[in-house]
Amino acid sequence: MSKLxxxxxxxxxxxxxxxxxxxxxxxxxxxxxxxxLVIIGLSSYETGGKLDVAxxxxxxxxxxxxxxxxxxxxxxxxxxxxxxxQEVKDGKLNGVLLVPPIPTLQKKEHTxxxxxxxxxxxxxxxxxxxxxxxxIRDFKIDxxxxxxxxxxxxxxxxxxxxxxxSSSGEDESKYTAGVGLAIGGIMxxxxxxxxxxxxxxxxxxxxxxKTNRIVxxxxxxxxPFDLMLGKIIGAGAVGLTQVIAWVILSTAVTFILPMILHxxxxxxxxxxxxxxxxxxxxxxxxxALRIFAELGRQNWPVIVSAFVIFFLGGYFIYASMFAAIGxxxxxxxxxGQSLTLPVTIPIILAFYITAFxxxxxxxxxxxxxxxxxxxxxxxxxxxxxxxxxxxWQVGISLILVVISAYFFVWLAGRIYxxxxxxxxxxxxxxxxxxxxxxN
Amino acid sequence: xxxxxxxxxxxxxxYLAVDHVSFDVPKGSVFGLLGPNGAGKTSLxxxxxxxxxxxxxxxxLDGEKLNSRSPEQIGYMPEERGLYKKMKVGEHLMYLAxxxxxxxxxxxxxxxYWFEKFDIQDWSSKKIEDLSKGMQQKxxxxxxxxxxxxxxxxxxxxxxxxxxxxxLIKDEIAQLNKSGISxxxxxxxxxQVEEMCEHIVLINHGKNVLYGEVKEIKNTxxxxxxxxxxxxxxxxxxxxxxxxxxxxxxxxxxxIAEEQKNNQLLEFLMHRGARIVRYEEILPTFNEIFIRRVQxxxxx
Numbered sequence: 001m002s003k004l005x006x007x008x009x010x011x012x013x014x015x016x017x018x019x020x021x022x023x024x025x026x027x028x029x030x031x032x033x034x035x036x037l038v039i040i041g042l043s044s045y046e047t048g049g050k051l052d053v054a055x056x057x058x059x060x061x062x063x064x065x066x067x068x069x070x071x072x073x074x075x076x077x078x079x080x081x082x083x084x085x086q087e088v089k090d091g092k093l094n095g096v097l098l099v100p101p102i103p104t105l106q107k108k109e110h111t112x113x114x115x116x117x118x119x120x121x122x123x124x125x126x127x128x129x130x131x132x133x134x135x136i137r138d139f140k141i142d143x144x145x146x147x148x149x150x151x152x153x154x155x156x157x158x159x160x161x162x163x164x165x166s167s168s169g170e171d172e173s174k175y176t177a178g179v180g181l182a183i184g185g186i187m188x189x190x191x192x193x194x195x196x197x198x199x200x201x202x203x204x205x206x207x208x209x210k211t212n213r214i215v216x217x218x219x220x221x222x223x224p225f226d227l228m229l230g231k232i233i234g235a236g237a238v239g240l241t242q243v244i245a246w247v248i249l250s251t252a253v254t255f256i257l258p259m260i261l262h263x264x265x266x267x268x269x270x271x272x273x274x275x276x277x278x279x280x281x282x283x284x285x286x287x288a289l290r291i292f293a294e295l296g297r298q299n300w301p302v303i304v305s306a307f308v309i310f311f312l313g314g315y316f317i318y319a320s321m322f323a324a325i326g327x328x329x330x331x332x333x334x335x336g337q338s339l340t341l342p343v344t345i346p347i348i349l350a351f352y353i354t355a356f357x358x359x360x361x362x363x364x365x366x367x368x369x370x371x372x373x374x375x376x377x378x379x380x381x382x383x384x385x386x387x388x389x390x391x392w393q394v395g396i397s398l399i400l401v402v403i404s405a406y407f408f409v410w411l412a413g414r415i416y417x418x419x420x421x422x423x424x425x426x427x428x429x430x431x432x433x434x435x436x437x438x439n
Numbered sequence: 440x441x442x443x444x445x446x447x448x449x450x451x452x453x454y455l456a457v458d459h460v461s462f463d464v465p466k467g468s469v470f471g472l473l474g475p476n477g478a479g480k481t482s483l484x485x486x487x488x489x490x491x492x493x494x495x496x497x498x499x500l501d502g503e504k505l506n507s508r509s510p511e512q513i514g515y516m517p518e519e520r521g522l523y524k525k526m527k528v529g530e531h532l533m534y535l536a537x538x539x540x541x542x543x544x545x546x547x548x549x550x551x552y553w554f555e556k557f558d559i560q561d562w563s564s565k566k567i568e569d570l571s572k573g574m575q576q577k578x579x580x581x582x583x584x585x586x587x588x589x590x591x592x593x594x595x596x597x598x599x600x601x602x603x604x605x606x607l608i609k610d611e612i613a614q615l616n617k618s619g620i621s622x623x624x625x626x627x628x629x630x631q632v633e634e635m636c637e638h639i640v641l642i643n644h645g646k647n648v649l650y651g652e653v654k655e656i657k658n659t660x661x662x663x664x665x666x667x668x669x670x671x672x673x674x675x676x677x678x679x680x681x682x683x684x685x686x687x688x689x690x691x692x693x694x695i696a697e698e699q700k701n702n703q704l705l706e707f708l709m710h711r712g713a714r715i716v717r718y719e720e721i722l723p724t725f726n727e728i729f730i731r732r733v734q735x736x737x738x739x
Contacts, residue, residue: 006534006537010534014523014525014526212521212522212523212524213517213519213520213521214520214521214522214523216517216519216520217515217516217517217520217521217535217579217582218538219485219488220489220490220515220517221510221535221539222538421485421490423519434452
């Protein structure tokens with residue numbers, strides 16, 4: 001086995017076997033599972049409490065209300081308010097609902113009164129308001145002699161369906177943009193998170209070797225460049241392992257969960273985000289299916305392979321810079337902050353550009369530039385990829401990222417070999433700059 | 440010659456760390472590389488171990504110019520040494536041995552041999568961080584010699600060791616030397632040099648200021664001082680006959696320039712009827728030679 005592969009193997013195995021890695025890798029999808037279970041459990045939780053409510057319908061607008069949310073509506077049957085109040089006091093009823101007549105049909109607000117000694121829960125109060133509003137609406141429709149079917153005709157849902165003019169473009173639906181945004185956003189975030197986390201892991205590891213004094217022992221067996229590169233590759237492989245494990249586990253979780261709960265996944269998705277009543281269940285099922293169709297229509301092999309290349313490129317650029325900074329640092333982590341700043345700023349900037357500009361318009365000038373500038377492109381371009389950018393831009397971006405990765409690894413190697421053997425000296429950025437030109 | 444340093448120069452930025460240094464290390468010898476802190480010892484060792492390359496000059500290991508395979512023939516224990524704290528002892532030795540070019544099987548055999556030798560078989564699955572400092576040093580030593588190097592370079596090997604472990608490693612060094620391994624021993628502790636080394640080179644300010652066989656150097660630097668101790672008081676007129684360097688009631692140190700007359704003091708005292716307790720030639724300690732040479736070169 002070559003020395004480089006021995007180093008890679010050690011760097012990989014020691015990290016993967018760490019308890020923190022195993023816990024982090026397993027716990028993230030498990031956390032997702034628990035989160036989903038809790039959300040579903042909470043939203044389907046019956047707040048309970050049956051209420052018997054008598055309704056005094058003074059204007060004869062309401063008639064019989066259907067039972068809902070544990071509220072059973074009773075007709076007043078000619079009893080007076082005072083009689084019913086007494087029944088509440090006697091415990092025969094929970095409350096009395098008094099619906100006064102509306103003065104005119106033009107009136108847009110109406111107040112009804114609820115008599116009880118115990119407070120009405122928000123969920124129940126909402127349900128009552130909604131039911132009565134529906135009834136008043138029906139009453140108004142009838143009073144104005146409006147034809148119900150012609151009324152339905154007035155309502156129109158509008159959505160933009162983007163169509164490409166040149167024949168090469170694929171037909172897109174109104175979901176394309178949303179799905180693209182989701183895919184791009186997730187990729188950009190994973191990229192940002194992984195590059196920052198694993199880059200700093202490499203830096204800490206380099207510092208540790210230096211402060212442990214193991215590096216001098218290692219240097220007598222291997223070239224400094226091999227030690228640095230082995231560490232970067234090993235830690236990167238750990239990162240990829242973690243992402244792959246998360247993808248597999250999360251997919252498993254999303255497929256296993258419905259089986260445990262006997263829930264249709266489409267329904268589950270629709271009920272998750274906005275709580276009850278926001279989406280019509282039938283409509284939601286259609287939405288979910290169309291989103292799934294849209295996901296299926298994505299060019300996954302291209303997206304995934306581009307993601308991997310950009311991940312590797314971005315990772316190598318930043319991890320090597322972090323390694324160089326780590327080699328220059330002394331035993332004191334605090335003094336390193338000023339040295340790491342020039343490396344972390346471009347990563348954060350790239351993420352901000354994506355989050356604040358890209359989301360509004362993925363093809364704006366700044367985004368086009370950022371998606372090709374190699375310090376930004378590993379985060380920005382995967383985001384744009386979901387919006388079918390011109391192929392030549394992707395090509396240029398890829399070429400630049402690969403060239404830059406080579407360049408930065410080489411540059412970091414030159415800094416590393418000087419810094420790693422230097423002890424007991426505070427190092428400035430200017431000095432690190434000089435090391436690049438040492439022979 | 441196991442190692443030949445020829446006119447080697449190493450410059451860091453504008454600082455001349457090694458300035459045209461030449462010396463040879465005879466095969467099978469224990470060689471002392473001496474010098475005060477910052478003299479250029481570490482720079483020199485880093486070039487020998489191929490961590491860095493010389494700007495000028497050449498280095499030959501066993502007649503071959505240093506190349507990418509040279510590190511496998513050298514065992515180096517740096518002064519600044521350490522191990523991966525979280526690794527297990529067995530894994531760690533396996534890793535370092537494989538980096539030195541040993542196959543897995545060969546490495547396993549060697550690890551077994553050393554574990555048995557130091558009677559530490561049960562350490563294999565212990566983590567480095569769970570070992571005491573002295574135990575870690577033992578592991579470090581095993582890691583340095585596990586690939587049976589031709590040349591062993593030890594930089595201040597005894598710092599941080601208690602007397603028992605120091606002796607253990609000393610014995611081991613002696614045994615390794617007997618088995619034919621050449622040893623370069625870098626230190627600024629002179630009593631160790633006298634005890635262990637046959638040849639030395641003294642480096643100061645990057646320059647070779649003293650080089651040769653230990654015995655010869657001692658002879659060169661001796662000042663022909665002789666010392667006598669007597670049972671009773673010394674004769675009073677001793678200063679009339681000898682160049683007295685130091686005198687007390689019952690002991691005297693004199694300088695006798697001509698070596699063939701080195702018994703003169705003894706003869707004089709016996710003639711006066713003094714009872715001799717001790718008579719010896721005073722050779723300079725390496726500490727003195729070291730300080731003298733360093734001061735001389737500073738004066739230059």
